[in-house]
Amino acid sequence: xxxxxxxxxxxxxxxxxxxxxxxxxxxxxxxxxxxxxxxxxxxxxxxxxxxxxxxxxxxxxxxxxxxxxxxxxxxxxxxxxxxxxxxxxxxxxxxxxxxxxxxxxxxxxxxx
Amino acid sequence: xxxxxxxxxxxxxxxxxxxxxxxxxxxxxxxxxxxxxxxxxxxxxxxxxxxxxxxxxxxxxxxxxxxxxxxxxxxxxxxxxxxxxxxxxxxxxxxxxxxxxxxxxxxxxxxxxxxx
Numbered sequence: 118x119x120x121x122x123x124x125x126x127x128x129x130x131x132x133x134x135x136x137x138x139x140x141x142x143x144x145x146x147x148x149x150x151x152x153x154x155x156x157x158x159x160x161x162x163x164x165x166x167x168x169x170x171x172x173x174x175x176x177x178x179x180x181x182x183x184x185x186x187x188x189x190x191x192x193x194x195x196x197x198x199x200x201x202x203x204x205x206x207x208x209x210x211x212x213x214x215x216x217x218x219x220x221x222x223x224x225x226x227x228x229x
Numbered sequence: 230x231x232x233x234x235x236x237x238x239x240x241x242x243x244x245x246x247x248x249x250x251x252x253x254x255x256x257x258x259x260x261x262x263x264x265x266x267x268x269x270x271x272x273x274x275x276x277x278x279x280x281x282x283x284x285x286x287x288x289x290x291x292x293x294x295x296x297x298x299x300x301x302x303x304x305x306x307x308x309x310x311x312x313x314x315x316x317x318x319x320x321x322x323x324x325x326x327x328x329x330x331x332x333x334x335x336x337x338x339x340x341x342x343x344x345x
Binding site (some may be wrong): 151158159160161162163166206216217219220221222 | 233269270271272273274285320322333334335336337338339
């Protein structure tokens with residue numbers, strides 16, 4: 118069964134600190150993996166899209182990694198800001214259809 | 230337009246009523262998706278359009294839900310005989326090109342539906 122699991126479910130950190138969010142998937146065949154940021158009451162916004170051959174991809178203070186062998190991805194946030202408070206959702210695109218398999222997200226709160 | 234536009238942003242209706250939710254995708258985007266998101270959950274796929282045709286409607290929960298995209302641009306999600314369980318945020322996303330590529334999805338802000 119195609120699944121995407123994220124951990125932790127929620128996380129609280131202090132402003133300026135770094136954090137890493139985890140994503141494990143059992144989607145096959147794999148096409149690409151995406152991280153989205155969703156602010157409360159807003160639509161998701163794409164942070165990164167990674168294909169099979171990409172190990173790491175950065176977008177400003179966000180760095181995503183992908184290990185296609187172990188089927189794991191992480192999202193590292195550097196020097197967190199209050200505006201980073203949001204839900205971060207890992208999404209895997211199965212290559213044999215057009216569906217995206219969504220994780221439940223990690224809810225991040227950055228406190229001053 | 231500059232982004233994906235969804236209207237209304239909020240809709241409160243009574244059980245049993247008919248509701249239409251509209252999505253105006255980014256100009257030129259051929260792929261359009263509808264998702265439903267309940268509180269604390271990830272988006273749940275409903276239907277995907279490529280151009281005017283529904284390429285995949287396997288996520289529609291039952292025959293009360295229907296969506297159209299007659300001219301390959303604006304799409305309308307229609308819900309008949311609404312039930313309280315239909316209460317959710319309905320998200321629309323568009324993407325350039327054909328799904329199955331690494332095309333980004335651009336989401337609207339959603340339409341929050343509340344069925345009393």
